[in-house]
Amino acid sequence: MHNTILKEISKIIIPFIQIFGLYVIFHGHLSPGGGFAGGTILGTSLILYRMVYERERTREKLSYKKLMTCMCGALIIYGILKGYSFITGGSHIDLPQLPLGKPGNILSGGYLLPLNMAVGIIVSVTVYFFFSLFYEGEI
């Protein structure tokens, strides 16, 4: 889409969408929201970028390899953290745990914050992949 108005407006609005998505992810354990909702909002910003700028320019910034690396890394981190929490959680194994912190702070809640971040990355990349597969048949 070669449209000047769309390009200028999207330059302004995409950072705000991403900041809102990050806010929803990072406050997932304090307020409504969480990994899935925030990741979807982040994914819509990627979709807007893909729709306004064409495929070539998007491929420079959001290449398939980079996105796939992010998603697989987040998936592995999620599996390791959640498996560790499952194994050491209820069976009286005295392995070191993440600190719980003070209630109300952002750095609190043990495993919730890193798990939310991993879920957010996975969901945003997956939503973007869905869109680009429907849009042009390739990523």
Place this chain on the structure above:
Amino acid sequence: MQMFGIIILLFLIGASIAVSVIKDLLGAIIVFMVYSLLMAILWQQLNAPDLAITEAAVGAGITTLLFVLTLKKIRGENK
């Protein structure tokens, strides 16, 4: 708030009947998006803001986008 919820519920029933009755596909998609937005407002009224955020992002945003893209594809238009 009780009255507001009842009005939203009536609109919800109307929208869900209209989706299955309307013959025009694009119109049906738009009515479906309106259904999702009303559902998000109703979740918020039922004290479930978490679901409201998810419904507004997924139901009204992503699903409508995918439906419109699919409609464009099955009509055979090139962009």
